[in-house]
Amino acid sequence: MIHTLCMVCVQPRPNSAQPRLRLFSNSNQELSRMPNPSNHTSTAPCAIHISGISIDFSHSEKNLESAEARIGKFLRQIDHDAGKTMRQTFSPPIKLSLEDTFSLRLQYKRRFRKIAHEDIDLDDILRTSNARQEYHKSHDNIKIVVTLSGNTLTEHAKQPDSASDTTRELRPTTDEIVQICPRFRILVIGKTGVGKSSLINRAFGVHEAIPSTHKPGEADIDHEFVSPQNDRFVLHDSKGFEPGEERNVNIVRDFIDRRKEMSLEDQLHAVWLCFEIPRAGGRLLETGTEEFLTLKRGGKLGNIPVVVVFTKYDRFINRVNRTLDESSLMELNPNAIKELIKDKVDAELNEICIEPLEKFAGPDVPHATVSTNKEHAETLARLIQITEEHVCKHVAGDASVMTSIAQRVDPGLKIKASIEVGKRKYWKALTSCAAFQDRRMSDCLRVLHTDIVKVWNFHDPHHYLESREFRTVVVNMVDTLDVGPATNPDRTMASGLSTVGAVAGIVAVLAGPVAPIVLPIAAGVVVAKWVYDVYKLSGVVLQRFMAYIVDLTLVLQTLHLLLDSQEVSRRVIKVAVKSYCESPTSGDVHNQIQEYGRKLTFLERADRDTLSKIIELMELHRIDTKEISALRAQIPTVDLIPDESW
Known part of the structure; x- marks a missing residue:
């Protein structure tokens, strides 16, 4: 019964x-x-062995630049083969277990030479392989074939053979992630008064990320700030780059170089380079900042994501608002006035911040405009989304999950991370x-x-x-x-x-x-x-x-x-x-x-x-x-x- x-x-x-x-x-x-x-x-196996992957995009409109297989903890590049195909063999084969994820990351060119990427989930291979030696999947006319090694049915789900197996406590997936990457580690660079403290406090939901005993302008980049209100992130603070002063650029470069060689737990996962939005005619990039961005553009800082953050967006809106001719607004309804202000804000922001940045650092530099006022919470959420996306792309999946766990402004990212952990x-x-x-x-x-x-x-x-x-x-x-x-x-x-x-x-x-x-x-x-x-x-x-x-x-x-x-x-x-x-x-x-x-x-x-x-x-x-x-x-x-x- x-x-x-x-x-x-x-x-x-x-x-x-x-x-x-x-x-x-x-x-x-x-x-x-x-x-x-x-x-x-x-009949789903507990594990299979993957010996090769081939990708045929000859019938797709997408022009693939590169492809990377993400099998459990392994990241393997897929090499170009003849024509519009890619192929890679794995010797010895890579084992894929039930608790592992399996996906392909495809990168391809878009217009204006921008590179886009997308991830194709292949997790269902464990449920559909059975006794077959190949797994097939099609995506946007891209044909993917995964070659399996040996008898795929040799490692199937079995009944526990001892009482200890059934009484052993199930281990949360988050425990495994925390063991590898217990905290999101971030370096925040910016001059005194740019709004670093309030930015960190709001983004991570803490009261005082940088203690008041820490004197402004005298940051020790190696010091680890961990808040008792949120122990899932660790902060490194650095003063901004003063004109004609190279010492801090070298300190930051040395710090990033040292961290690159460490385990994921101690690696730096992201950098926020903060500027207050200047007034019209003001200079955005000083000499030291240009030198730092030159190092990043030249690949000398490695893959560490650097996100440029334009702060105090609410003050900038107020400045733009004060320049409007009130007589021209009298015949407009509130929604039209709001749209007019937004258009003017976007145009000036593009002129004094985004265009100078892209002219110097290139069009692909990630940037976000933020305000720490509660009525502009979506700006902080956008900064966190950009950061998480680049951490996932350039650092590691566990670090990107920890980015989402650490932040406290975007519930959507919490749901995304829950799905990632659950999957x-x-x-x-x-x-x-x-x-x-x-x-x-x-x-x-x-x-x-x-x-x-x-x-x-x-x-x-x-x-x-x-x-x-x-x-x-x-x-x-x-x-x-x-x-x-x-x-x-x-x-x-x-x-x-x-x-x-x-x-x-x-x-x-x-x-x-x-x-x-x-x-x-x-x-x-x-x-x-x-x-x-x-x-x-x-x-x-x-x-x-x-x-x-x-x-x-x-x-x-x-x-x-x-x-x-x-x-x-x-x-x-x-x-x-x-x-x-x-x-x-x-x-x-x-x-x-x-x-x-x-x-x-x-x-x-x-x-x-x-x-x-x-x-x-x-x-x-x-x-x-x-x-x-x-x-x-x-x-x-x-x-x-x-x-x-x-």
């Missing part, structure tokens, strides 16, 4: 016309449309992951929970987000979220803005010194029985795990909006949970997961589709960084003192 199969029961709810979704164990009925899990045997091991194989086999579902959920919470990296000194109580709340969300009738399962929410707009109204009622918040799903109630069952694959189990991942992520997204880098409290967690549960988002998520489960008929083919559905739901309800400032303006400050119990 299969005890993990469940049924959906719609029960009347007092004072409400809404049905309640309740999933519960049922040993007498088998209503799932999925194959019987006891008869399901996964490496547990999310990409929910239906065939040998790691979950014969383990209690509570242990499987715990490792998923830990990975997601650690990526969001809230200031949570009491560890409320990893507590048993909060995990119980999330489990009960999966079981008892109120949902509307799924009359149109293909309906989707308009955007993250509409989602959080609904949340904002709920928060307005909950915020302030009011009575303790009562959750619709309490932490103190008995946890559903299925949590203590041994993991056995079924359609309902798959839906529960999907709901757990998405529900938790979207609650943390709401928490990000409420906290704005403050310390986590139980009260604000409860506000976030209640807001999510009572918003249209929760019902939409569960409706779509249920509909996905009804349409899914082959569990053995579900891995890729399941991962895609999880990503789709997260992206659908992700908050657009351009709307963060507007959303925060709608959401009142939550009174966190005094805190309250669960």
Whole structure:
């Protein structure tokens, strides 16, 4: 008898016309449309060996410049072959295990000699190889063939052969990343008064990244600043380059050279070169800065990403605004005035900053214009996005994940990092992951929970987000979220803005010194029985795990909006949970997961589709960084003192 199969029961709810979704164990009925899990045997191998890769782009409009295979921790260049083909053999073959990622990074020329790149995910090779000796994939008329070595079925998922295998604690993927790269390491260069401290404080959600005892203009570049409010980044500070002064250029160059030879943990991952936006006619680049950029352009600083940061954007806007002729604005509506100001700001910024920079350093130098005022939060998010992109491209994947973990301004990057972490091991194989086999579902959920919470990296000194109580709340969300009738399962929410707009109204009622918040799903109630069952694959189990991942992520997204880098409290967690549960988002998520489960008929083919559905739901309800400032303006400050119990 299969005890993990469940049924959906719609029960009347007092004072409400809404049905309640309740999933519960049922040993007498088998209503799932999925194959019987006891008869399901996964044929996905735990590991395969890759002996070669070939790429044929003769029928594609894209002109490939280079290609790189990313197999687990290995990065291997694919050499050009005859015509529009590339080919590379690996001797000995490279082993690809279930927890490894596999992708191709293709670089090709675009117009104006710009180089673009894209990553092609090949993770499904473990589920589709079986006994074949080749894996084929087509992308934009580019044909990819991966040659496999030996019998691909020699290393298959096996039942644990000892009690110690099943009792050994599952290891979060984030623990493995932290072991390799525990912190995002950044060097910030800029003159006194340019706004370095406020930039770091806002970007990483800390109070004082550079202590007040550190005298302005006397930075020790080797000193490591680590904030107690966020220990996932380490800062190196350097004063700017004064005219005619070469000493600091040499200090910075020597520092970068020394760090290049170190392990990923101690390497420098990025440099922010900061300038205050000058007034019209002012000089942007001094002699020392030009020398530094010349070193970078000539390749003498290696692959370290250098991002030019133009600071105090809000002051620049105010300066431009004061130059406008008020009489010319009288007949314009507010939106037209806003557009006029934006066009003038962009034109002047291009003239006094971007054109001089590109004229000297070339068109490919990354740059961002930022303000640390909360109403311009999207500018900081853009800086972080540019930095993460170049760290991923030029340093390492683990360092780019740590970039996303360390920052506290862009929830979209948190979701992106969660997906990256989940794809490496547990999310990409929910239906065939040998790691979950014969383990209690509570242990499987715990490792998923830990990975997601650690990526969001809230200031949570009491560890409320990893507590048993909060995990119980999330489990009960999966079981008892109120949902509307799924009359149109293909309906989707308009955007993250509409989602959080609904949340904002709920928060307005909950915020302030009011009575303790009562959750619709309490932490103190008995946890559903299925949590203590041994993991056995079924359609309902798959839906529960999907709901757990998405529900938790979207609650943390709401928490990000409420906290704005403050310390986590139980009260604000409860506000976030209640807001999510009572918003249209929760019902939409569960409706779509249920509909996905009804349409899914082959569990053995579900891995890729399941991962895609999880990503789709997260992206659908992700908050657009351009709307963060507007959303925060709608959401009142939550009174966190005094805190309250669960």
